[in-house]
């Protein structure tokens with residue numbers, strides 16, 4: 001049933017990958033993961049640092065072997081038939097790896113077109129189309145070392161799509177990209193699905209997953225702890241409100257005391273240079289505002305507001321529930 005219309009774009013079954021840690025201790029980077037990406041679907045793989053997202057992406061890219069379990073791209077097993085799996089897969093990474101800084105954009109693409117075995121006469125028109133699509137025409141004769149991070153990322157996309165793959169794996173593509181560049185990047189990613197490609201996206205940016213993905217899977221410690229549409233995950237926080245407090249001077253002891261308050265489900269703390277944001281999740285039936293502010297007495301509270309839960313809130317709630 002290889003590559004038939006019923007074959008999922010990506011099929012991962014009971015996948016495990018272990019590494020030897022210090023003192024020979026076995027560490028499960030992936031622990032029994034099963035996941036499908038259907039044809040024409042974009043699925044987000046979310047999770048905190050060390051959850052196993054990149055290890056999963058690497059197995060799909062055929063650069064890391066699984067310890068057990070199976071993974072296939074369009075029915076091509078990544079261990080038994082890595083060459084075919086690679087041929088149908090485009091890989092788009094974040095950061096500097098995978099591009100030659102001293103070469104121009106067009107020379108980078110010509111080099112990879114050779115590596116992908118694209119016939120010589122097709123290379124130039126294909127490269128021109130891709131440079132046009134990612135908005136780099138006019139800069140194609142400049143060396144990559146002179147490119148901004150956003151321009152490099154657009155070149156990564158062109159590189160990943162050179163051999164016109166049906167399936168695309170994006171590993172944290174917008175890491176370190178400024179908000180305008182990241183928005184352009186999201187539009188480019190969205191176009192890939194419109195063109196009929198199937199996409200697996202790993203990201204730390206919840207609004208990106210919410211905006212782009214048909215479904216998301218949340219991993220923690222190598223295991224999938226939740227899966228569904230962004231809306232279905234948000235619904236799990238139905239009946240919750242988030243009290244957001246901009247403050248400075250909050251420590252772990254404050255967070256611990258806030259978590260213990262009656263009616264509080266979870267607490268998130270984000271640092272932004274001089275200030276901090278506390279997100280306190282609670283049920284609608286209990287107004288925790290007064291109790292929270294009492295715990296923060298003596299600190300400099302800048303702003304207090306209430307809002308509906310976002311995908312990020314659902315994610316934080318899932319991750320902290322799993323911790324308990």
Ligand SMILES: Nc1ncnc2c1ncn2[C@@H]1O[C@H](COP(=O)(O)OP(=O)(O)OP(=O)(O)O)[C@@H](O)[C@H]1O
Nearest residue numbers: 019020028029047048049050051052053054055056
């Ligand atoms: N080559 C390796 N040797 C030993 N341990 C590894 C290796 N690669 C990954 N790990 C471990 O496996 C676990 C999962 O790592 P992985 O990079 O897949 O997580 P991640 O979800 O992609 O994290 P991040 O969001 O930080 O990129 C981590 O504990 C990591 O330290």
